[in-house]
Amino acid sequence: MxxxxxxxxxxxxxxxxxxxxxxxxxxxxxxxxxxxxxxxxxxxxxxxxxxxxxxxxxxxxxxxxxxxxxxxxxxxxxxxxxPERGTPDYWDYQHFLHYAEGSAMPPLFLKLILSRMPQEAPFFAKPILKAAVKAVNERLLGPQLETHLDHWDRSLAATGWFAGADFSAADVMMSFPLEAVGSRLGFGLRSNIPAFLARIHARPAYxxxxxxxxxxxxx
Ligand SMILES: N[C@@H](CCC(=O)N[C@@H](CS)C(=O)NCC(=O)O)C(=O)O
Missing domain, CATH: 3.40.30.10 (Glutaredoxin)
Incomplete structure:
Protein backbone atom coordinates (compact mmCIF):
# COMPACT_ATOMS: atom_id res chain seq x y z
CA MET A 1 0.00 0.00 0.00
CA PRO A 83 2.38 12.91 -22.87
CA GLU A 84 3.70 10.50 -25.44
CA ARG A 85 7.45 9.98 -25.02
CA GLY A 86 9.73 12.01 -27.31
CA THR A 87 7.01 14.42 -28.47
CA PRO A 88 7.33 18.21 -27.91
CA ASP A 89 4.58 17.89 -25.27
CA TYR A 90 6.67 15.27 -23.46
CA TRP A 91 9.63 17.64 -23.21
CA ASP A 92 7.38 20.46 -22.00
CA TYR A 93 6.14 17.97 -19.43
CA GLN A 94 9.71 17.17 -18.33
CA HIS A 95 10.51 20.87 -18.14
CA PHE A 96 7.60 21.66 -15.81
CA LEU A 97 8.05 18.51 -13.75
CA HIS A 98 11.56 19.70 -12.77
CA TYR A 99 11.02 23.44 -13.02
CA ALA A 100 8.23 23.57 -10.41
CA GLU A 101 10.52 22.74 -7.49
CA GLY A 102 13.89 23.50 -9.09
CA SER A 103 13.28 27.05 -10.31
CA ALA A 104 9.79 28.32 -9.47
CA MET A 105 9.70 27.58 -5.74
CA PRO A 106 13.13 28.90 -4.57
CA PRO A 107 12.44 32.64 -5.15
CA LEU A 108 8.95 32.25 -3.62
CA PHE A 109 10.39 30.55 -0.55
CA LEU A 110 13.10 33.20 -0.22
CA LYS A 111 10.51 35.96 -0.48
CA LEU A 112 8.44 34.36 2.27
CA ILE A 113 11.41 33.92 4.61
CA LEU A 114 12.63 37.48 4.02
CA SER A 115 9.15 38.93 4.64
CA ARG A 116 9.16 37.37 8.11
CA MET A 117 12.62 38.55 9.12
CA PRO A 118 11.82 42.16 10.13
CA GLN A 119 8.83 41.05 12.27
CA GLU A 120 10.99 38.58 14.14
CA ALA A 121 13.99 40.89 14.65
CA PRO A 122 14.70 42.98 17.80
CA PHE A 123 13.14 46.47 17.49
CA PHE A 124 16.46 48.28 16.83
CA ALA A 125 17.25 46.00 13.86
CA LYS A 126 13.79 46.22 12.25
CA PRO A 127 14.34 49.40 10.12
CA ILE A 128 17.65 48.10 8.72
CA LEU A 129 16.18 44.70 7.92
CA LYS A 130 13.09 46.26 6.35
CA ALA A 131 15.28 48.36 4.06
CA ALA A 132 17.46 45.35 3.16
CA VAL A 133 14.43 43.17 2.37
CA LYS A 134 12.90 45.96 0.27
CA ALA A 135 16.13 46.26 -1.73
CA VAL A 136 16.37 42.48 -2.34
CA ASN A 137 12.72 42.40 -3.41
CA GLU A 138 13.07 45.36 -5.76
CA ARG A 139 16.38 44.41 -7.33
CA LEU A 140 16.24 40.61 -7.38
CA LEU A 141 13.09 38.78 -6.38
CA GLY A 142 10.46 41.12 -7.86
CA PRO A 143 11.92 41.05 -11.41
CA GLN A 144 12.56 37.28 -11.17
CA LEU A 145 8.97 36.61 -10.14
CA GLU A 146 7.65 38.74 -13.00
CA THR A 147 9.68 36.58 -15.41
CA HIS A 148 8.29 33.37 -13.88
CA LEU A 149 4.69 34.63 -13.98
CA ASP A 150 5.06 35.62 -17.62
CA HIS A 151 6.44 32.14 -18.38
CA TRP A 152 3.42 30.50 -16.70
CA ASP A 153 0.89 32.71 -18.40
CA ARG A 154 2.43 32.27 -21.86
CA SER A 155 2.76 28.49 -21.40
CA LEU A 156 -0.92 28.18 -20.51
CA ALA A 157 -2.14 30.41 -23.33
CA ALA A 158 -2.52 27.79 -26.08
CA THR A 159 -4.41 24.97 -24.34
CA GLY A 160 -4.91 25.95 -20.71
CA TRP A 161 -2.51 23.15 -19.63
CA PHE A 162 1.26 23.16 -19.16
CA ALA A 163 2.18 20.25 -21.43
CA GLY A 164 0.01 19.91 -24.51
CA ALA A 165 -3.71 19.69 -25.06
CA ASP A 166 -4.45 17.41 -22.13
CA PHE A 167 -4.23 17.59 -18.38
CA SER A 168 -0.98 15.92 -17.19
CA ALA A 169 1.13 15.41 -14.08
CA ALA A 170 3.00 18.61 -15.09
CA ASP A 171 -0.18 20.49 -14.14
CA VAL A 172 -0.19 18.73 -10.78
CA MET A 173 3.45 19.73 -10.13
CA MET A 174 2.85 23.34 -11.20
CA SER A 175 -0.25 23.76 -9.05
CA PHE A 176 1.69 24.55 -5.87
CA PRO A 177 3.84 27.47 -7.08
CA LEU A 178 0.75 28.97 -8.72
CA GLU A 179 -1.35 28.52 -5.60
CA ALA A 180 1.44 29.96 -3.43
CA VAL A 181 1.63 33.11 -5.58
CA GLY A 182 -2.16 33.34 -5.81
CA SER A 183 -2.55 33.26 -2.05
CA ARG A 184 0.08 35.92 -1.31
CA LEU A 185 0.81 38.09 -4.29
CA GLY A 186 -1.67 37.79 -7.16
CA PHE A 187 -1.01 37.56 -10.89
CA GLY A 188 -1.59 41.10 -12.16
CA LEU A 189 -3.30 41.03 -15.55
CA ARG A 190 -2.23 37.48 -16.43
CA SER A 191 -5.61 35.86 -16.88
CA ASN A 192 -4.48 32.35 -17.93
CA ILE A 193 -3.12 31.60 -14.45
CA PRO A 194 -6.27 32.24 -12.37
CA ALA A 195 -8.29 30.42 -15.07
CA PHE A 196 -5.99 27.39 -14.68
CA LEU A 197 -6.40 27.47 -10.89
CA ALA A 198 -10.20 27.69 -11.16
CA ARG A 199 -10.17 24.71 -13.54
CA ILE A 200 -8.01 22.46 -11.35
CA HIS A 201 -9.87 23.42 -8.15
CA ALA A 202 -13.13 22.27 -9.76
CA ARG A 203 -11.82 18.78 -10.56
CA PRO A 204 -13.50 16.08 -8.47
CA ALA A 205 -10.13 14.40 -7.76
CA TYR A 206 -8.74 17.70 -6.45
N1 LIG B 1 11.53 20.27 -2.92
C1 LIG B 1 10.97 19.50 -1.82
C2 LIG B 1 10.56 20.47 -0.72
C3 LIG B 1 10.09 19.76 0.52
C4 LIG B 1 9.64 20.78 1.56
O1 LIG B 1 10.32 21.81 1.82
N2 LIG B 1 8.48 20.52 2.15
C5 LIG B 1 7.93 21.43 3.12
C6 LIG B 1 6.40 21.33 3.03
S1 LIG B 1 5.72 22.60 2.01
C7 LIG B 1 8.30 21.03 4.52
O2 LIG B 1 8.36 19.86 4.83
N3 LIG B 1 8.50 22.04 5.37
C8 LIG B 1 8.76 21.83 6.76
C9 LIG B 1 10.21 21.98 7.11
O3 LIG B 1 11.00 22.44 6.28
O4 LIG B 1 10.54 21.68 8.28
C10 LIG B 1 9.78 18.68 -2.35
O5 LIG B 1 9.15 19.13 -3.32
O6 LIG B 1 9.49 17.62 -1.81
Missing amino acids: IVIHHLNNSRSQRVLWLLEELGLPYEVKRYERLKTMQAPPELKAVHPLGKSPILTEGERTIAETGAIVTYILETHGAGRLV REALSRGGPYAYA
Missing part, protein backbone atom coordinates in the same frame (compact mmCIF):
# COMPACT_ATOMS: atom_id res chain seq x y z
CA ILE A 2 1.24 3.49 -0.85
CA VAL A 3 1.53 5.69 2.26
CA ILE A 4 1.92 9.46 1.92
CA HIS A 5 3.50 11.20 4.88
CA HIS A 6 1.64 14.46 4.62
CA LEU A 7 2.22 17.77 6.37
CA ASN A 8 -0.77 20.06 6.82
CA ASN A 9 -0.91 23.06 4.47
CA SER A 10 1.90 21.90 2.26
CA ARG A 11 3.01 21.00 -1.25
CA SER A 12 2.41 17.39 -0.26
CA GLN A 13 -1.26 18.03 -1.16
CA ARG A 14 -0.26 17.61 -4.82
CA VAL A 15 0.67 13.97 -4.30
CA LEU A 16 -2.73 13.15 -2.80
CA TRP A 17 -4.33 14.87 -5.76
CA LEU A 18 -2.26 12.85 -8.26
CA LEU A 19 -3.25 9.61 -6.53
CA GLU A 20 -6.91 10.64 -6.68
CA GLU A 21 -6.61 11.47 -10.39
CA LEU A 22 -5.21 7.98 -10.98
CA GLY A 23 -7.83 6.34 -8.76
CA LEU A 24 -5.14 4.52 -6.75
CA PRO A 25 -5.60 3.31 -3.17
CA TYR A 26 -3.36 5.01 -0.60
CA GLU A 27 -3.08 5.86 3.05
CA VAL A 28 -2.41 9.33 4.41
CA LYS A 29 -0.33 9.72 7.53
CA ARG A 30 -0.81 13.28 8.72
CA TYR A 31 1.78 15.44 10.48
CA GLU A 32 1.17 18.90 11.97
CA ARG A 33 3.57 21.81 11.49
CA LEU A 34 5.23 23.25 14.61
CA LYS A 35 4.62 26.90 15.56
CA THR A 36 7.79 27.77 13.61
CA MET A 37 6.09 26.23 10.52
CA GLN A 38 8.72 23.49 10.47
CA ALA A 39 7.85 19.82 10.21
CA PRO A 40 7.69 17.84 13.46
CA PRO A 41 10.75 15.69 14.28
CA GLU A 42 8.79 12.43 13.65
CA LEU A 43 9.20 12.99 9.90
CA LYS A 44 12.97 12.53 10.29
CA ALA A 45 12.29 8.99 11.42
CA VAL A 46 10.68 8.35 8.01
CA HIS A 47 13.39 10.08 5.89
CA PRO A 48 16.54 11.87 7.10
CA LEU A 49 15.52 15.16 5.43
CA GLY A 50 12.38 15.30 7.56
CA LYS A 51 10.34 17.19 4.92
CA SER A 52 7.02 16.42 3.34
CA PRO A 53 5.95 14.77 1.10
CA ILE A 54 7.48 11.35 1.68
CA LEU A 55 6.12 8.23 0.03
CA THR A 56 6.59 4.78 1.49
CA GLU A 57 5.51 1.58 -0.18
CA GLY A 58 6.74 -1.70 1.26
CA GLU A 59 10.48 -1.33 1.81
CA ARG A 60 10.72 1.73 -0.45
CA THR A 61 10.96 5.29 0.87
CA ILE A 62 11.05 8.26 -1.50
CA ALA A 63 11.35 11.96 -0.68
CA GLU A 64 11.06 14.94 -3.08
CA THR A 65 7.76 15.63 -4.85
CA GLY A 66 9.07 15.27 -8.41
CA ALA A 67 10.65 11.89 -7.64
CA ILE A 68 7.47 10.73 -5.89
CA VAL A 69 5.32 11.79 -8.84
CA THR A 70 7.64 9.96 -11.26
CA TYR A 71 7.64 6.86 -9.04
CA ILE A 72 3.83 6.76 -8.86
CA LEU A 73 3.44 7.26 -12.61
CA GLU A 74 6.11 4.72 -13.57
CA THR A 75 5.03 2.01 -11.16
CA HIS A 76 1.24 2.49 -11.04
CA GLY A 77 0.27 4.99 -13.75
CA ALA A 78 0.01 2.68 -16.78
CA GLY A 79 1.04 5.56 -19.04
CA ARG A 80 -1.65 7.93 -17.80
CA LEU A 81 -1.06 11.67 -17.24
CA VAL A 82 2.20 11.69 -19.23
CA ARG A 207 -11.74 18.12 -4.12
CA GLU A 208 -11.43 14.55 -2.90
CA ALA A 209 -7.70 15.00 -2.21
CA LEU A 210 -8.53 18.06 -0.08
CA SER A 211 -10.86 16.00 2.05
CA ARG A 212 -8.13 13.37 2.54
CA GLY A 213 -5.35 15.89 3.31
CA GLY A 214 -7.08 18.21 5.75
CA PRO A 215 -6.52 21.96 6.07
CA TYR A 216 -4.94 23.55 2.98
CA ALA A 217 -4.86 27.32 2.85
CA TYR A 218 -3.98 27.64 -0.86
CA ALA A 219 -7.09 26.35 -2.62
Whole structure:
Protein backbone atom coordinates (compact mmCIF):
# COMPACT_ATOMS: atom_id res chain seq x y z
CA MET A 1 0.00 0.00 0.00
CA ILE A 2 1.24 3.49 -0.85
CA VAL A 3 1.53 5.69 2.26
CA ILE A 4 1.92 9.46 1.92
CA HIS A 5 3.50 11.20 4.88
CA HIS A 6 1.64 14.46 4.62
CA LEU A 7 2.22 17.77 6.37
CA ASN A 8 -0.77 20.06 6.82
CA ASN A 9 -0.91 23.06 4.47
CA SER A 10 1.90 21.90 2.26
CA ARG A 11 3.01 21.00 -1.25
CA SER A 12 2.41 17.39 -0.26
CA GLN A 13 -1.26 18.03 -1.16
CA ARG A 14 -0.26 17.61 -4.82
CA VAL A 15 0.67 13.97 -4.30
CA LEU A 16 -2.73 13.15 -2.80
CA TRP A 17 -4.33 14.87 -5.76
CA LEU A 18 -2.26 12.85 -8.26
CA LEU A 19 -3.25 9.61 -6.53
CA GLU A 20 -6.91 10.64 -6.68
CA GLU A 21 -6.61 11.47 -10.39
CA LEU A 22 -5.21 7.98 -10.98
CA GLY A 23 -7.83 6.34 -8.76
CA LEU A 24 -5.14 4.52 -6.75
CA PRO A 25 -5.60 3.31 -3.17
CA TYR A 26 -3.36 5.01 -0.60
CA GLU A 27 -3.08 5.86 3.05
CA VAL A 28 -2.41 9.33 4.41
CA LYS A 29 -0.33 9.72 7.53
CA ARG A 30 -0.81 13.28 8.72
CA TYR A 31 1.78 15.44 10.48
CA GLU A 32 1.17 18.90 11.97
CA ARG A 33 3.57 21.81 11.49
CA LEU A 34 5.23 23.25 14.61
CA LYS A 35 4.62 26.90 15.56
CA THR A 36 7.79 27.77 13.61
CA MET A 37 6.09 26.23 10.52
CA GLN A 38 8.72 23.49 10.47
CA ALA A 39 7.85 19.82 10.21
CA PRO A 40 7.69 17.84 13.46
CA PRO A 41 10.75 15.69 14.28
CA GLU A 42 8.79 12.43 13.65
CA LEU A 43 9.20 12.99 9.90
CA LYS A 44 12.97 12.53 10.29
CA ALA A 45 12.29 8.99 11.42
CA VAL A 46 10.68 8.35 8.01
CA HIS A 47 13.39 10.08 5.89
CA PRO A 48 16.54 11.87 7.10
CA LEU A 49 15.52 15.16 5.43
CA GLY A 50 12.38 15.30 7.56
CA LYS A 51 10.34 17.19 4.92
CA SER A 52 7.02 16.42 3.34
CA PRO A 53 5.95 14.77 1.10
CA ILE A 54 7.48 11.35 1.68
CA LEU A 55 6.12 8.23 0.03
CA THR A 56 6.59 4.78 1.49
CA GLU A 57 5.51 1.58 -0.18
CA GLY A 58 6.74 -1.70 1.26
CA GLU A 59 10.48 -1.33 1.81
CA ARG A 60 10.72 1.73 -0.45
CA THR A 61 10.96 5.29 0.87
CA ILE A 62 11.05 8.26 -1.50
CA ALA A 63 11.35 11.96 -0.68
CA GLU A 64 11.06 14.94 -3.08
CA THR A 65 7.76 15.63 -4.85
CA GLY A 66 9.07 15.27 -8.41
CA ALA A 67 10.65 11.89 -7.64
CA ILE A 68 7.47 10.73 -5.89
CA VAL A 69 5.32 11.79 -8.84
CA THR A 70 7.64 9.96 -11.26
CA TYR A 71 7.64 6.86 -9.04
CA ILE A 72 3.83 6.76 -8.86
CA LEU A 73 3.44 7.26 -12.61
CA GLU A 74 6.11 4.72 -13.57
CA THR A 75 5.03 2.01 -11.16
CA HIS A 76 1.24 2.49 -11.04
CA GLY A 77 0.27 4.99 -13.75
CA ALA A 78 0.01 2.68 -16.78
CA GLY A 79 1.04 5.56 -19.04
CA ARG A 80 -1.65 7.93 -17.80
CA LEU A 81 -1.06 11.67 -17.24
CA VAL A 82 2.20 11.69 -19.23
CA PRO A 83 2.38 12.91 -22.87
CA GLU A 84 3.70 10.50 -25.44
CA ARG A 85 7.45 9.98 -25.02
CA GLY A 86 9.73 12.01 -27.31
CA THR A 87 7.01 14.42 -28.47
CA PRO A 88 7.33 18.21 -27.91
CA ASP A 89 4.58 17.89 -25.27
CA TYR A 90 6.67 15.27 -23.46
CA TRP A 91 9.63 17.64 -23.21
CA ASP A 92 7.38 20.46 -22.00
CA TYR A 93 6.14 17.97 -19.43
CA GLN A 94 9.71 17.17 -18.33
CA HIS A 95 10.51 20.87 -18.14
CA PHE A 96 7.60 21.66 -15.81
CA LEU A 97 8.05 18.51 -13.75
CA HIS A 98 11.56 19.70 -12.77
CA TYR A 99 11.02 23.44 -13.02
CA ALA A 100 8.23 23.57 -10.41
CA GLU A 101 10.52 22.74 -7.49
CA GLY A 102 13.89 23.50 -9.09
CA SER A 103 13.28 27.05 -10.31
CA ALA A 104 9.79 28.32 -9.47
CA MET A 105 9.70 27.58 -5.74
CA PRO A 106 13.13 28.90 -4.57
CA PRO A 107 12.44 32.64 -5.15
CA LEU A 108 8.95 32.25 -3.62
CA PHE A 109 10.39 30.55 -0.55
CA LEU A 110 13.10 33.20 -0.22
CA LYS A 111 10.51 35.96 -0.48
CA LEU A 112 8.44 34.36 2.27
CA ILE A 113 11.41 33.92 4.61
CA LEU A 114 12.63 37.48 4.02
CA SER A 115 9.15 38.93 4.64
CA ARG A 116 9.16 37.37 8.11
CA MET A 117 12.62 38.55 9.12
CA PRO A 118 11.82 42.16 10.13
CA GLN A 119 8.83 41.05 12.27
CA GLU A 120 10.99 38.58 14.14
CA ALA A 121 13.99 40.89 14.65
CA PRO A 122 14.70 42.98 17.80
CA PHE A 123 13.14 46.47 17.49
CA PHE A 124 16.46 48.28 16.83
CA ALA A 125 17.25 46.00 13.86
CA LYS A 126 13.79 46.22 12.25
CA PRO A 127 14.34 49.40 10.12
CA ILE A 128 17.65 48.10 8.72
CA LEU A 129 16.18 44.70 7.92
CA LYS A 130 13.09 46.26 6.35
CA ALA A 131 15.28 48.36 4.06
CA ALA A 132 17.46 45.35 3.16
CA VAL A 133 14.43 43.17 2.37
CA LYS A 134 12.90 45.96 0.27
CA ALA A 135 16.13 46.26 -1.73
CA VAL A 136 16.37 42.48 -2.34
CA ASN A 137 12.72 42.40 -3.41
CA GLU A 138 13.07 45.36 -5.76
CA ARG A 139 16.38 44.41 -7.33
CA LEU A 140 16.24 40.61 -7.38
CA LEU A 141 13.09 38.78 -6.38
CA GLY A 142 10.46 41.12 -7.86
CA PRO A 143 11.92 41.05 -11.41
CA GLN A 144 12.56 37.28 -11.17
CA LEU A 145 8.97 36.61 -10.14
CA GLU A 146 7.65 38.74 -13.00
CA THR A 147 9.68 36.58 -15.41
CA HIS A 148 8.29 33.37 -13.88
CA LEU A 149 4.69 34.63 -13.98
CA ASP A 150 5.06 35.62 -17.62
CA HIS A 151 6.44 32.14 -18.38
CA TRP A 152 3.42 30.50 -16.70
CA ASP A 153 0.89 32.71 -18.40
CA ARG A 154 2.43 32.27 -21.86
CA SER A 155 2.76 28.49 -21.40
CA LEU A 156 -0.92 28.18 -20.51
CA ALA A 157 -2.14 30.41 -23.33
CA ALA A 158 -2.52 27.79 -26.08
CA THR A 159 -4.41 24.97 -24.34
CA GLY A 160 -4.91 25.95 -20.71
CA TRP A 161 -2.51 23.15 -19.63
CA PHE A 162 1.26 23.16 -19.16
CA ALA A 163 2.18 20.25 -21.43
CA GLY A 164 0.01 19.91 -24.51
CA ALA A 165 -3.71 19.69 -25.06
CA ASP A 166 -4.45 17.41 -22.13
CA PHE A 167 -4.23 17.59 -18.38
CA SER A 168 -0.98 15.92 -17.19
CA ALA A 169 1.13 15.41 -14.08
CA ALA A 170 3.00 18.61 -15.09
CA ASP A 171 -0.18 20.49 -14.14
CA VAL A 172 -0.19 18.73 -10.78
CA MET A 173 3.45 19.73 -10.13
CA MET A 174 2.85 23.34 -11.20
CA SER A 175 -0.25 23.76 -9.05
CA PHE A 176 1.69 24.55 -5.87
CA PRO A 177 3.84 27.47 -7.08
CA LEU A 178 0.75 28.97 -8.72
CA GLU A 179 -1.35 28.52 -5.60
CA ALA A 180 1.44 29.96 -3.43
CA VAL A 181 1.63 33.11 -5.58
CA GLY A 182 -2.16 33.34 -5.81
CA SER A 183 -2.55 33.26 -2.05
CA ARG A 184 0.08 35.92 -1.31
CA LEU A 185 0.81 38.09 -4.29
CA GLY A 186 -1.67 37.79 -7.16
CA PHE A 187 -1.01 37.56 -10.89
CA GLY A 188 -1.59 41.10 -12.16
CA LEU A 189 -3.30 41.03 -15.55
CA ARG A 190 -2.23 37.48 -16.43
CA SER A 191 -5.61 35.86 -16.88
CA ASN A 192 -4.48 32.35 -17.93
CA ILE A 193 -3.12 31.60 -14.45
CA PRO A 194 -6.27 32.24 -12.37
CA ALA A 195 -8.29 30.42 -15.07
CA PHE A 196 -5.99 27.39 -14.68
CA LEU A 197 -6.40 27.47 -10.89
CA ALA A 198 -10.20 27.69 -11.16
CA ARG A 199 -10.17 24.71 -13.54
CA ILE A 200 -8.01 22.46 -11.35
CA HIS A 201 -9.87 23.42 -8.15
CA ALA A 202 -13.13 22.27 -9.76
CA ARG A 203 -11.82 18.78 -10.56
CA PRO A 204 -13.50 16.08 -8.47
CA ALA A 205 -10.13 14.40 -7.76
CA TYR A 206 -8.74 17.70 -6.45
CA ARG A 207 -11.74 18.12 -4.12
CA GLU A 208 -11.43 14.55 -2.90
CA ALA A 209 -7.70 15.00 -2.21
CA LEU A 210 -8.53 18.06 -0.08
CA SER A 211 -10.86 16.00 2.05
CA ARG A 212 -8.13 13.37 2.54
CA GLY A 213 -5.35 15.89 3.31
CA GLY A 214 -7.08 18.21 5.75
CA PRO A 215 -6.52 21.96 6.07
CA TYR A 216 -4.94 23.55 2.98
CA ALA A 217 -4.86 27.32 2.85
CA TYR A 218 -3.98 27.64 -0.86
CA ALA A 219 -7.09 26.35 -2.62
N1 LIG B 1 11.53 20.27 -2.92
C1 LIG B 1 10.97 19.50 -1.82
C2 LIG B 1 10.56 20.47 -0.72
C3 LIG B 1 10.09 19.76 0.52
C4 LIG B 1 9.64 20.78 1.56
O1 LIG B 1 10.32 21.81 1.82
N2 LIG B 1 8.48 20.52 2.15
C5 LIG B 1 7.93 21.43 3.12
C6 LIG B 1 6.40 21.33 3.03
S1 LIG B 1 5.72 22.60 2.01
C7 LIG B 1 8.30 21.03 4.52
O2 LIG B 1 8.36 19.86 4.83
N3 LIG B 1 8.50 22.04 5.37
C8 LIG B 1 8.76 21.83 6.76
C9 LIG B 1 10.21 21.98 7.11
O3 LIG B 1 11.00 22.44 6.28
O4 LIG B 1 10.54 21.68 8.28
C10 LIG B 1 9.78 18.68 -2.35
O5 LIG B 1 9.15 19.13 -3.32
O6 LIG B 1 9.49 17.62 -1.81
